[in-house]
Amino acid sequence: MVKDFINRFKEFIQKNKLISPEDKIIVAVSGGVDSVVLLDVLNELKSQLKLELIVAHFNHKLRGAESDEDENFVKKFASELGIECYVRSEDTKEYCKSKKISIQEGARELRYNFFETLRLIKGFDKIATAHNANDNAETVLLNLFRGSGINGLAGIQMKRGNIIRPLLFATRDEIEEYAYEKGLTYRVDSSNFKTTYRRNYIRLNLLPLISENINPGIIETLNRTAQIFSELSEFIRHEALKIIKFVAVEENPGKILIDIQRLKNYLFFIQESVIISTIETFFNERIDFARVLSVLNLIDSTPGSSMMISKDLFVYRDRQYLVFIRKPELFETEVFAYVHPGEKYETDFFVFSSEFVKKEDVQFNRNPQVEYIDAELIADELILRNWQPGDWFIPLGMKGRKKLSDFLIDLKIPVYEKRKILVLESEGKIVWVCGFRLDDRFKITDSTQKILKIEFHPKPIAQNQ
């Protein structure tokens, strides 16, 4: 059986290109039977495949002395095999409390960050975890019952970035049998928070029932189904990336605009994949299915509707576009500042400057970011602030007053851009809709004596904000 297991392992890693000869692999060992077997099998193949192996263990300090015993067990096992072992401990509860995330989420974040940091420091190629075919079957059912798109039905990915799951071909029984035949010891219940109530219910109640009454090979069947969905998902993702080129009208660091009408032309599962791929490709984040649904619901809601995708990624429904935007750009532009004629005011997002100039230095041009005003008509202290509903002004060249909101609609300024518009105010009157239009009352005329040149320049958004 042991030989057969190792052969199937080899076949699986070759067929799916998970491991190549001379790979340097970090093996994530919790101490449970799966990861103990994974390390053992990789160690068996070490010289044949010329692998370099190290072990990584994260002590989450979640189960008191037991956690420390897991750590000692893993260290001892690795040293018996002559493999270096790296351990990191951190109070996971504290970490999750401070970040306001669930223990499961926080533990995962800490663990995978540690593995990746170790990989970079050691210059290794891959990180192997020991998820098995039962984990995969349970994940598929969980996702199906909770509601999921194609990605969820694809189950646990065999490979994601540098992470590989080479034990996905084996069922839990087979792994336990291997351990038994090789006389391997392991820690029982060393997993972190894998056994959530729902997963446990599926494992202990549902799957045995299905196995007894419908299909004794349900684990293998679900794994095959997952494989089909995984290939389908890969195919659609490939197509989605092409479609993004067509539906995204503007792409720059920190902001993506997707044309709603164009997106609507596609079937739902393609729309879903476009949203997922946009977020993964341009923002390097992941999104769960429930949130994908909410994003797609925005398409049918009123302009201005919005939602948070993650702590700092925001999506907004504009009149024409779905706008994905990094939060800082949107929110940190709340502005209310006192500025004095002749002074400069600068933030991370824009520069406002003003200087007194002579009549002969006035250069009229079509650049709306530079204007000249009659300095004798303004106060000594001006206010630079976000525009607000109810604001009005007299646009240059016009006689009557105009509501700023109407002015912005006429200019077809997208909803998300509107939020960032600033006005320069003097004694309750708007002098300038910065970067757009001067107020007629403050323009320079033949009788103007003192001229103030005003400029407003937004700054490009820094990458990866």
Ligand SMILES: Nc1ncnc2c1ncn2[C@@H]1O[C@H](COP(=O)(O)OP(=O)(O)OP(=O)(O)O)[C@@H](O)[C@H]1O
């Ligand atoms: N504390 C740990 N230290 C090292 N490796 C771990 C640890 N916990 C889990 N692993 C690795 O991850 C595999 C899966 O573990 P587990 O099922 O507990 O994780 P999970 O809760 O399903 O989360 P995830 O899918 O994010 O890994 C283990 O077999 C092991 O390879």
